[in-house]
Amino acid sequence: MKDIMGIIFTTKDDLSLRELTSARAVAALPVAGRYRIVDFVLSNLVNSGARNVGVIMQRNYHSLMDHLGSGKEWDLHTRNNGLFILPPFLTQENGGEYAGVLDGLRANFDYLRRSRQELAIVTGSNMVFNMSFEPMIRQHEKTGADITMLYTKVRASNMELGSAQKHAHAFLNVAEDGRVVDMEVNPNAASYNNISMNVLLVKRTLLIHLVDGATAHGAHDLDRDLLQPSIKCCSLKVYGYEFDGYCRPVETIRGYFRCNMDLLDLGVRRELFKTMPVYTKIRDEVPAIYRSGNSVKNSLVADGCVIEGSVENCVLFRGVRVGRGSSVKNSIIMQDSNIEEFVELENVILDKAVTIRSHGRLIGQMQYPIVIGKNVTL
DSSP states (O other): OOOEEEEEEOOOOOGGGGGGGSSSOGGGOEETTTEEHHHHHHHHHHHTTOOEEEEEOOSSOHHHHHHHTTSGGGTOOOSSSEEEEEOOOOOSSOOSOOSSHHHHHHHTHHHHHHOOOSEEEEEOSSEEEOOOSHHHHHHHHHHTOSEEEEEEEOOTTTOOOOOTTTSOOEEEEEOTTSBEEEEEESOSSOSOSEEEEEEEEEEHHHHHHHHHHHHHTTOOOIIIIIIHHHHHTTOSOEEEEEOOSOEEEOOSHHHHHHHHHHTTSHHHHHHHHHSSOOOOOOOOOOOOEEOTTOEEESOEEOTTOEEOSEEESOEEOTTOEEOTTOEEESOEEOTTOEEOTTOEEESEEEOTTOEEOTTOEEEOOSSSOEEEOTTOBO
């Protein structure tokens, strides 16, 4: 296994995700009943041999920091290397947000220089997918690339993209030999159907050199200010590596909802959780309890749940209670929420510790689910 390091750049709280990210980073969003989004990319790095991983935090990072802890669950709690939490440098002028990935990397040059790994994988934190980066590393070395970008084909079924004002979407023209010959950033109508997954592989020393040069000239955006000009003028050998498995970016409420609903499909679950292990923070709970009169169909039910009513096409996180006579359909119910008796919920997302009182009724639409923020009682 190649000695590599990983750098995870966490996106800031996003208005496109409304209440769900008002007090947490996108990377800390719960998915699949017991995981957080960051678990997937962090597990991908660990499964690919990374033993040194830095997580560049932004505003509202406390929930994410609590989840990651010392990195024990990912076997990153070692004396040498390990998991490094890199919080933002807060000043009166800087509220804990970076203008772009380049700024985040520049602010953590000390960490990059102290590291001794030859190769670095720089990745975002809002993509749900499962893969080993080893084949990508082998291609990178075989082609003699300066940078290798991970991309996938755009399909209506796997992409629910947010506003270009909030998210950079890069579309690649990849030649037959794998070289990236053109790159469009946030086009109104993309000319190519290869979309970057915001994962790139580069030599650590080259990364430091490129970021230093770009930020010295006022650059902020990795795609638009560094990669796009380098591809256009052929100053760097940039190659693409195609990922053809399941992946979904979480940039909007609808994208988050669809991601969780996708996991009710056995084929998607097998691809995400059987290919390579996905690690997460362990919380000991008693098994779910199904009381007399319950009905559960095609749902993910986590430990600690108590089900007395009807649940269909739902994802229930740990400690959720569904009362007698209640009906919950096509919904995501997060940890420790309490649905009392004779409640009707459909196409709803409840954040943590929400209580829906008896005889309550919330009906959303599949395309526009209703979202209730944490610790709310209705």
